[in-house]
Amino acid sequence: MxxxxxxxxxxxxxxxxxxxxxxxxxxxxxxxxxxxxxxxxxxxxxxxxxxxxxxxxxxxGLINAHNHAAMSLLRGLADDLPLDKWLHEYIFPAERALVNEEFVYWGTMLAGWEMLLSGTTCFADGYFCEDGAVRACMDLGIRAVLAQGVIDFPAPGVPDPKENIAQAKLFLQKWQGCSELIIPAVFTHAPYTCSAETLKQAKELTKAYETFLFIHVAETNWEVEQIKKEHGLTPVAYLHSLGILDENTIIIHANWLTEEEIKIIKDTGVGVVHNPESNLKLASGLCPVPRLLSQDIPVALGTDGPASNNNLDMFQEMDTAAKIHKGIQLDPTVMPAKSVLKMATTIPAQMFKLNTGRLKEGTLAxxxxxxxxxxxxxxxxxxxxxxxxxxxxxxxxxxxxxxxxxxxxxxxISFDTEIIKRHVLKIAEQVKQKVKQKMPV
Ligand SMILES: [Zn+2]
Incomplete structure (x- = not known):
């Protein structure tokens, strides 16, 4: 039209x-x-x-550069906990018990509805059973970079971790070129949950399919110490030693960086995604964004998943990003509004090689x-x-x-919200039951 x-x-x-x-x-x-x-x-x-x-x-339209959309179905399940406890005692067990393609489909429909209502026209997602997210985004009519999760322990849809790369390959084969709206990609969870071999194989795979590799990196100080103990290097330096950092690798969080790592990020052209509200809520640390921007390193903005934020409103995320760094640096001139707006529009568009993020003749509408x-x-x-x-x-x-x-x-216009609500309520009942049976109290 x-x-x-x-x-x-x-x-x-x-x-x-x-x-x-x-x-x-x-x-x-x-x-x-x-x-x-x-x-x-x-x-x-x-x-x-x-x-x-x-x-x-x-x-x-705004671009949310990091999300786990289907986790909208786990929003509010557990809050006010440290990251390792939140992940290992609540989120991972709930995911193992409940997440399948239908869960991901309805969770992404719910999150997509929320994102559209708050002006997000494109998002990058990393999760398991991501086939469900592809189907949802096509039904919603939202643009997305959808990355199949890879982790070295049993995960939803991938009970045998030895199959994680093969499953990711199937995902890329199945969806590459399927729709103008969808870019399939791969999401390796973190350097402490994926082995060096897994990370290298995932990078080879995304290179072969000319797509993006996402990874959570240096989210907490605990992770930094863990990687140093295991590999003798800080997380970004470790990933660099594996040869997996380039302009098609996107590192999420990057909260704890050394000057040497900032130089690696600059030299390799890797993209960085800042998720201030999730980082604040989990008290993980914060990415030194003003320092990175001063080096012309592209930093995009993301909400992270709805279970650790707990909303997907990118306007709110921009507000937080602009203010938190002023407060930390005691300098109201850092992170001016125009720079922050670019972190939700032109910068992620460039990062994901999308001809969008600005109003210009010849760009995507x-x-x-x-x-x-x-x-x-x-x-x-x-x-x-x-x-x-x-x-x-x-x-x-x-x-x-x-x-x-x-x-x-x-x-x-493109979907029926009553149908989404009906299915979400049904899944929420299952969540409540499983939580009673499987989750610590
Ligand atoms: Zn995340």
Missing amino acids: DILVYDAMLLTLNDEGWIEKGCIFLKDNQIVYIGKGEPPEKYLQSAKKVIKATDKLVMP DIIILDPKQPHLFPLYDPYSHLVYAVHGADVETVIINGKIVLEERRP
Whole structure:
């Protein structure tokens, strides 16, 4: 459908910056025209859908660079615990008992619904039984980099860890090229849960399929000590010694870095994802983002899974990212709003080699429309300031992905929310039962 949005404030995240009153025309899955003032007659004539967006704000959709979407079904199951206890005593046992492809499908549908309602048009995910996530994202109409989990102990869908790489290969074979919206990838859980051999094989696999390898790295100080004890190196240096760091490897967290490791990150071109709310909640530490950005190292923003955040609102994540580093450094000039907004748009787009993250002719038509007339957004002097410090996900009205409207006036178009709720409630009952039987109290 050809879509014309006019009389709108356009935040391009391009050289043009901010257009106070302009229009944007979408044809097939692309932005084909952006201009100031009134729309050209030919676009008014040919548009199948016309959206008059007077005083509304149009911008690129947000990209959540790290998630475990299906964990929306485990949200609130266990909180206020250290990472190792949270993982080993609650999350891993619950996952082993409950997670299968249907669980992942409905968990991702639920998370996707939440992400769309808060303006996320693309996310990167790492989980098990990720076939379910692919099916969900295609049904939701959301763009995603979906990575099949690899870990060296029995996991959902992979009871024999010796099969973890073979399963990941099957996943890539099955889904590569399946949809314009989906990039299949591989997610190795962490350097302390995957052996050197597993990590090297996973990297070989992603190289062969020309896709991305994700890994949680240097999340906690405990991990750093563990890797030093086992391998005589700090985590990033250890991964570098295995030869698995390059521009198609994305390291998640990177909270505890030495100067030597920052240099490795810079030299190898590896991407970094910062998840401030999850790190704060689990008290894991925080990525030295201002230091990395000062070295021109790409740092994208992610929420991490809904069980460790506990929401997927990227506007809230930007707000936290912008403020926490100011507080730590006692310097209000670090992490300015415009830089933080790029961490949720242009930087992850570049990291995932997606032609999106900005409003520009020829880029993919992934856009969101917000209503800034609410009291917390009125008057509007500086859009970057509002988007990072004042907007909530609930201010998003309309979401267009790949040229298709998926949310209109906050009403989902491509899926039935009552069906999602019904299935989620059924699974939640199973979670409650299993928790009673298997989980420590
Ligand atoms: Zn994670």
